[in-house]
Amino acid sequence: MRCPGAAIAALAAMPSLAAAAAQTFNTALPVGEGRYVLREQLVHRRAGGDPTGAERVSTAWSAVSVLGYGATPDLTVFAALPLVHKRLDVTTASGRRVERSAGGLGDARLFARYTAFRADAPGRTFRIAPFAGVEAPTGRDDAGDRLGRLPRPAQPGSGAWDGFGGVVATWQTLAYEIDVQAAYTANTGADGFAFGDVARLDGSVQYRVWPRELGGGVPGFLYGTLGANLIHREETTLAGRADARSGGTQLFLAPGLQYVTKRWVLEGAVQLPVAQELNAAGLADEVIARLGFRVTF
């Protein structure tokens, strides 16, 4: 089984924020020196399709706060803190349907991006930035209920220190923006349990649909957005053995809208799985919905 909450936090907390960046991963332009960007994103994820008699259905809500600070014109540091609520509905061996849930602080992320290449021209820019960070085990990994300790994927936190890194490229004009990101997360273990490593390739296109003609000043831009996410997860391991119910490869498409002004951004998208090659009895994602805003100060 995969971990919806951890995956949500990972999806929502990668570097970016300062431009009309992609919604399903954070890329894009640096935060200006001495400036802050605060991003709040509410994410809902539902996974099901369990082929076993347990008929597991996993749902997760996550509210992720990300604060970015421009340390220099090229270096931006971020802190991301998720609040998560996870629920697992499962049919027991006795045939009874039970609900198990846990909530609270998830695992925090600290990371930085550095703009290594920048080519600015009138009305357009191209940038390449590597990024790296760590995920700290700030969320509980021992939550339980009357049935005992919850399965690890249903815990708010992973209990482990994890590292991630990658590179993002952005091509932005007044009419559209294209972002591409490659990222890898190396998950470590705790108490004999470890989520599998995650490799992902993300792309996003944003096209200005309004206003069609730019007048004077700085009007708000309404973008139509389309994201794509190719994600491969290794199997989780428990006591050194791989869990065959976990891991696999997924491809998502994410249509959405984004309204961008000088001070704030309002955005929403729905991630739809278009292909899923999952190991054994892994749960399949059904939908991931996102709603959020950003403000700079």
Add this chain to the structure above:
Amino acid sequence: MMAREARGRALALLVAVAVFAAPPAAADEVYRLEVAGLACPFCAYGIEKELAGLDGVAGVETEIEKGAVIVTTRDDARLDRETARAAVRAAGFTLDGFRHLGPSE
């Protein structure tokens, strides 16, 4: 009667001297900055904040379609190219042109 007229003329003369001898009020100056890399509204805020934070800057307005930022300075304050370049760079962009347009109307 003649003394009163003389005092009146002297007073008028003093006022005229005071008016014409005073230094002219300093005019606001206007500059046009061409900013490369400015490609979305969210980007404009950082540039405007950086420039507005400079000493003597009275106003900043962005024309995003033209990639131009109009800066107005107050009184005797002046803006030079290097100061503008550093402010635009701090915001994460590139100064592509700098023109002093003269006093504001």
